[in-house]
Amino acid sequence: MNGKKLLIVEDEQDIRELYAEILRDEGYEVTEAWDGEVGLKTALSGRFDIILLDVMLPKVDGLRILKEIKKKPELSKIPIVLLTNLGADAVIKEAFTLGAEAYVIKSEYTPDQVINEVNKVFTQETAA
Amino acid sequence: MALLLTIFASFLCIITGLFVYLKNPKNWSNTLFSLFAFVLGLWIIADFLPLISVSDQWALFWLRLNMFLAAWLCYTFFLFVYVFPRSKMGFSMRYLAESFIFVSLVSLLSLTPLVFSNASVSGGAIVPSPGPAMPLFALNVVLFLGGGFVQLVRKYRRAVHLERAQLRFVLVGALLMFSLILANNFLAVVLLKNTELIVLSPLYILVFVFFVAYAMVRHRFMDLHLVVARTVTFALLTLTLAIIYVAGMSAFFSLSGEAALPLSQLLSQIFLTLIIALTFQPLRRTIERMTDPIFFKGHFEAQHLLKDISKTLPSTIIMKELAENILRIIMAQVRIRSGAVVLTDRKKKIRDYFSLGFLKDNRISGRDFSSICLEAERGRLVFEDLDESPFKETLRKYGLSLVFPLSVKGSFIGLLVASEKESGDIYSTEEVSVLEILMPEIALAISNALSYEEIVKFNITLKEEIRKATHKLKVANEKLKVLDKIKDDFVSVASHELRTPMTSIKSYMWMVLNNRAGQVPDKMKNYLERAYRATERLISLVNDMLNVSRIESGRIELTSETFDLVALSQEVVDELKPKADEKKIYLKVEKTEIDRVFADRNRVKEVIINLLGNGLKFVIEGGITIKFRALSLKMRAGKKEFVEVSVVDTGPGISDEDLRRLFEKFGRLENSYVSVATNGGTGLGLYISKSLVELMGGKIGLESKLGEGSRFWFTLPAVESKVEN
Numbered sequence: 014m015n016g017k018k019l020l021i022v023e024d025e026q027d028i029r030e031l032y033a034e035i036l037r038d039e040g041y042e043v044t045e046a047w048d049g050e051v052g053l054k055t056a057l058s059g060r061f062d063i064i065l066l067d068v069m070l071p072k073v074d075g076l077r078i079l080k081e082i083k084k085k086p087e088l089s090k091i092p093i094v095l096l097t098n099l100g101a102d103a104v105i106k107e108a109f110t111l112g113a114e115a116y117v118i119k120s121e122y123t124p125d126q127v128i129n130e131v132n133k134v135f136t137q138e139t140a141a
Numbered sequence: 142m143a144l145l146l147t148i149f150a151s152f153l154c155i156i157t158g159l160f161v162y163l164k165n166p167k168n169w170s171n172t173l174f175s176l177f178a179f180v181l182g183l184w185i186i187a188d189f190l191p192l193i194s195v196s197d198q199w200a201l202f203w204l205r206l207n208m209f210l211a212a213w214l215c216y217t218f219f220l221f222v223y224v225f226p227r228s229k230m231g232f233s234m235r236y237l238a239e240s241f242i243f244v245s246l247v248s249l250l251s252l253t254p255l256v257f258s259n260a261s262v263s264g265g266a267i268v269p270s271p272g273p274a275m276p277l278f279a280l281n282v283v284l285f286l287g288g289g290f291v292q293l294v295r296k297y298r299r300a301v302h303l304e305r306a307q308l309r310f311v312l313v314g315a316l317l318m319f320s321l322i323l324a325n326n327f328l329a330v331v332l333l334k335n336t337e338l339i340v341l342s343p344l345y346i347l348v349f350v351f352f353v354a355y356a357m358v359r360h361r362f363m364d365l366h367l368v369v370a371r372t373v374t375f376a377l378l379t380l381t382l383a384i385i386y387v388a389g390m391s392a393f394f395s396l397s398g399e400a401a402l403p404l405s406q407l408l409s410q411i412f413l414t415l416i417i418a419l420t421f422q423p424l425r426r427t428i429e430r431m432t433d434p435i436f437f438k439g440h441f442e443a444q445h446l447l448k449d450i451s452k453t454l455p456s457t458i459i460m461k462e463l464a465e466n467i468l469r470i471i472m473a474q475v476r477i478r479s480g481a482v483v484l485t486d487r488k489k490k491i492r493d494y495f496s497l498g499f500l501k502d503n504r505i506s507g508r509d510f511s512s513i514c515l516e517a518e519r520g521r522l523v524f525e526d527l528d529e530s531p532f533k534e535t536l537r538k539y540g541l542s543l544v545f546p547l548s549v550k551g552s553f554i555g556l557l558v559a560s561e562k563e564s565g566d567i568y569s570t571e572e573v574s575v576l577e578i579l580m581p582e583i584a585l586a587i588s589n590a591l592s593y594e595e596i597v598k599f600n601i602t603l604k605e606e607i608r609k610a611t612h613k614l615k616v617a618n619e620k621l622k623v624l625d626k627i628k629d630d631f632v633s634v635a636s637h638e639l640r641t642p643m644t645s646i647k648s649y650m651w652m653v654l655n656n657r658a659g660q661v662p663d664k665m666k667n668y669l670e671r672a673y674r675a676t677e678r679l680i681s682l683v684n685d686m687l688n689v690s691r692i693e694s695g696r697i698e699l700t701s702e703t704f705d706l707v708a709l710s711q712e713v714v715d716e717l718k719p720k721a722d723e724k725k726i727y728l729k730v731e732k733t734e735i736d737r738v739f740a741d742r743n744r745v746k747e748v749i750i751n752l753l754g755n756g757l758k759f760v761i762e763g764g765i766t767i768k769f770r771a772l773s774l775k776m777r778a779g780k781k782e783f784v785e786v787s788v789v790d791t792g793p794g795i796s797d798e799d800l801r802r803l804f805e806k807f808g809r810l811e812n813s814y815v816s817v818a819t820n821g822g823t824g825l826g827l828y829i830s831k832s833l834v835e836l837m838g839g840k841i842g843l844e845s846k847l848g849e850g851s852r853f854w855f856t857l858p859a860v861e862s863k864v865e866n
Contacts, residue, residue, distance in 0.1 A: 027645035031652070069637065098640040103698055120644045120680045123651050 015040035017135065021065040022052030022078065023096055028119060032065065035124050036131065049073025056082055063134060065117075067096040069102055076107060083112045094135045147189045150343035153350050154182030161363050168228040171363060173221040180217050181346065184210040188326070188342050208251035208278060211326075215285035216244040218315070221291040222296070225311075226304055228465045247281040275430075286319060306360040314352025321345040375419075382418050386411050443575045446474040452580055454586040458593045463791030464495035467583055472497060475572055476563045479540075482547075484587070485557035489514050498560065499540075500740045509535050517546040517556055522578050543568060545576060545621045547584035554588055587616070629694055636687040640680060647676045685825040689806065692832040699741040699836060706738050706745070706784055710767045713749045721755055726752070735769045736859040738784050740837040745857065748833055749786070751826040752853045756790040763791030763850075772856060783839065783860040789852045795845040803843060804831045830855070 019041040022043035023029040026047070033043045044059065046052035049070035056064055058076065064082070068075035075095070083089045095108045105116055117130050158178030165171045187210050189204040223229060254272055263306065293315070297308040322345055356362035357369045390407065453466045464482040474479050479498025483505075486492040491510060505513070516522060516532060522544035527533045534543070543559040557580065562568065568726075650673045652658060661669065691697050707730065714728045721728045749767075756765040765788060772783040795803065807826045834841040834855045845851035 025641055025645070028641075028648065031645075031648050035652075035657075098637055098644060106698075106700065120640045120647065120684075124648055125655075 014042065016042070017062040018042045018044070018060065019063050019065065020044045020046065020052070020056055020059065020061045021096075022046040022049070022056070022070065022075070023067040024048055024063070024070050025067070028096075031124065032127060035128060039128050039132075041131075049075070049078060053078045053081060057085065057088065062090055063131065064091055064093045065096055065131070066093055066113075068108075069098075076104070076111065079108060079111050079113060084101075094131065094134065143189065144193070144214050146343045149184055150346040150350070151182040151185045152690070153324065154178045154185065154346065157350065157353065158182065160365055160368050164365055164368070165228075169230050170221070170225045170228060173217065173224050174363065177214070177217040177221045180210055181349075183524040184214055185343055185346055197596055205252045207326075209248045212244055212248040212278065212281050215282050215289070216240070218319075219285035219289035219292070222292045225296070226307075244281065244285070247278055251278060290316070290319075298322040303360055307356050310352045310356035310360065310362070314349040314356075317352070318345045318349035321348070379415055379419065382415055383411055385465070386414050403439045430757045442474070443571065446470070446575060447579070448472065450582070454582060458590050460493065460587070460590040461495060461595055463586060463590045465497060467586075468495070468497045471559070471576065471579075475559075475568075477559045477561075478563050479560040481558050482555065482587070483510075483551065484547075484591070485514065491552070493555075505539055509539070513541075513544060513545075514553070514556065517544045518553055519547075521545045521573065521580075522652060523568060523573055524561075543573070543576070545580045547580060547587060549581075549584050549588040554584060557583065572834065589600070625694060629690065629696065632687055632690040636683050639683050643676055643680050643683070647673065647680065650676065682825075685829060688829050689825055689832075690835075692829065697833075697836060699744065701741050701837070703737050703739050703741055704742050706786060707732055707735065707769060707858070709742065709746060710749055710786070713746060713753060714767070717750070717753055717757065721764070724760070726757070726760050726762070729764065729766045731766060731768045733769040735771055736782065736861060738857040739860045740839075740857050741833075744833045744837065748830040748855065749788075751830045752788040752855075755826065755853070756788060756792065756851075759789050760792040765790045769861065782861070783856040784859045785854055785856045787852050787854045789850065794849050796847050797852055800843060800845060803827050804841070 017040075019036055021029060021032055022044075023032070024047055024066070029045055029126060033045050036043050041063075044055060046055050046063070047056055050072040052066070052070065053073055066075045066078060070078075070079065079093060079095075082091065082093065089112070092114040093112065095105065096114050097104060097116055098119045108116065114134055115130055117127055122130070155178065158175035158181075161171050161178065162175035184207065187207040189202060191200045191207065230237075253274075275567060290312075293308065293312050297312055300308050322342060325345070353362065354369055357365045358373075359366075387407075390410070408411065449470045450467065453470060454463075457463050457466065466479045468482060471477065476665045477498075479496065481494065481496035481499050483491055483495075484493035489511060490507065491505070494504070512532060513522075522536070522541075524533070524536055524542040526534070536542075540560045542561040545557045546553060547555045547557060650669060653661060654669055654673060688697075710730050714730055718728060746747060753765060753767075768787040768789060770785050770787075772785050773780055774783055804827050806825060831841045834857070838858045839856040841855040842852075843851060843853050
């Protein structure tokens with residue numbers, strides 16, 4: 014356990030469960046949310062060290078959740094990693110404008126690349 | 142007798158002079174000729190008078206006057222001949238003044254004893270004796286008369302056609318007259334002292350007048366041919382009437398046995414009769430003109446009608462206006478009660494109807510109209526001229542007295558019809574003829590107006606069609622836009638939907654292959670690896686298709702920045718190194734000092750990955766080198782700096798045939814040594830690379846020779862490197 018609390022908001026069950034599994038193996042305490050509404054509620058209530066956020070979510074989309082989280086001063090510091098399959102530059106650009114830290118292209122990144130990306134967030138933080 | 146002749150000749154001269162002057166007062170030829178004629182007329186009298194003068198003194202006076210006028214005669218002759226046929230003077234003022242003074246001098250001298258000192262009567266004839274100034278007078282004659290003839294001859298020689306003919310007669314007439322006069326007056330009187338021949342002078346004048354008159358009639362001299370013709374006619378008429386009267390009277394007297402009337406009475410009776418005969422016609426016309434308005438007959442002036450119609454035909458091109466104008470004019474001039482213009486279509490059915498005066502419900506039935514058209518086509522119809530027939534009854538039914546067909550270029554376009562005249566009279570032959578003459582013009586004007594109408598209609602129709610077509614195009618365009626958006630949305634959603642399960646497949650496979658679910662036996666691993674690669678290809682294909690779709694609909698967004706190409710290339714090389722090592726081929730980046738470029742870094746990375754990826758697929762031995770160089774290209778706006786990236790491989794090379802097709806969508810190497818199946822590739826990679834490079838302002842290309850490897854290159858806009866510290 015590395016003590017880091019991680020929230021993953023992803024509606025696709027296979028992906029969510031896989032990422033949750035490998036991240037748990039890596040030592041993170043993983044909480045899962047399967048739609049935007051649940052995700053937002055969980056994000057606002059819990060105290061997480063990192064949030065993995067899918068863009069295409071039912072009920073509330075990822076970018077809105079991102080906005081909401083960043084609005085709250087106590088939550089705005091939490092690094093947010095975008096999970097996307099689109100690779101659409103516009104979406105990624107907007108996410109970064111809104112304050113996202115990094116992004117993962119699900120269809121391209123192999124599981125260990127995903128782990129890397131997540132770990133990078135913390136190593137960069139400590140470096141900065 | 143001689144007196145009468147003299148008066149007659151003088152009268153003719155003066156009348157001729159008057160007519161010529163009045164014909165064209167502003168023309169100097171006319172003015173000078175009439176002046177000459179006047180002086181001639183006066184001279185004849187003066188020439189005669191010495192013969193009947195009561196005393197020697199008077200005789201001398203008349204003689205002197207004679208010479209006075211003779212001097213002026215020669216001068217006016219000269220002036221006329223000099224100016225004819227021009228209308229302007231053409232003299233210099235100085236010359237004119239000098240000659241005028243000279244002639245005045247001579248003529249005045251003639252009145253003095255200096256020219257003719259004395260005249261003596263011998264044997265009933267006047268014999269003048271020349272004075273000292275006679276030579277001066279002779280000089281005057283020679284100068285002007287001679288000079289005039291010289292001019293006349295010269296002009297005659299140079300003249301052509303009509304002018305020549307005119308001059309010929311004037312020349313001959315003047316020549317005859319003057320030579321005879323000279324012979325008479327000068328030679329006979331002065332040299333031979335004989336004045337008897339002077340009585341013949343009027344005859345010589347008449348000779349001249351005759352020649353001039355002939356020139357006027359035959360050759361339009363002074364444009365007085367009409368006047369002369371009419372005058373001659375008039376004179377003949379008078380003469381004929383006089384002869385008839387005299388003959389009648391003498392016959393009457395000889396038959397009745399009564400005493401003949403004395404001459405004076407006879408003459409006065411002849412005179413009176415002539416007056417009545419000649420004034421009958423003009424008097425009748427005047428009275429008619431006064432009574433016509435009263436009796437409503439209205440005199441039909443063909444010229445007036447023609448003039449008005451000619452003015453109105455070109456004045457408007459609008460059908461209704463034209464038809465009504467025409468009808469109005471005809472009806473006013475010929476005093477018709479009502480008229481109409483009926484236009485037909487090709488099937489001879491009524492297509493347009495313009496009427497003035499006809500009642501609206503007096504429309505002609507189809508069948509009747511056809512029969513009227515049929516008859517009218519053969520020629521105009523005049524109600525009164527037709528025999529009684531059912532057809533005539535038809536015309537009567539509709540109140541049509543005149544029917545004129547209208548045709549243009551042989552095709553029938555309609556009718557112009559008229560009711561009876563206001564006065565109830567029948568149409569005169571003159572009226573019908575004049576109207577018939579006008580019909581072709583009217584038909585043409587109407588046809589033009591119809592053509593214009595058609596053009597306007599066509600224009601409107603055309604505009605409407607264009608508007609409709611444009612609207613259709615707009616609608617279609619909108620639909621296309623919608624479809625395009627749907628397609629884009631579909632592609633986006635579809636590719637997302639496709640990728641989701643593929644991500645699952647790929648990720649879980651990876652887990653298994655990396656022994657996260659337990660150790661995998663070799664054979665299983667083999668099978669799973671093939672499946673894994675297939676999945677990767679699928680994902681790649683979906684990405685490519687999404688890219689292409691976005692490129693084609695222009696929905697690629699580029700985020701451009703300034704970056705170092707060399708570093709980027711190194712990055713890609715590092716990423717792909719594992720694969721290259723697997724195949725035992727090298728990947729090198731030639732570090733070169735080049736400017737940085739301004740482009741979308743991610744996209745450029747994609748391009749480099751694509752090119753390297755291709756190389757990796759086909760190279761078996763050797764490796765791939767990335768080279769750089771700076772390029773300066775001439776563009777329209779001037780010189781622009783580029784950086785050229787070359788990906789050079791030692792692969793099998795590409796044939797010319799394939800070269801051309803490589804950058805197209807799904808362009809693959811059919812003739813390659815290595816089959817596509819084992820190496821994958823969507824066929825879209827190069828197409829996407831090309832599109833991206835071009836979007837970023839660069840160019841892409843390939844140089845290759847079979848068996849010698851290939852060089853893929855692309856250019857990007859360079860940014861001048863600033864000195865950095």
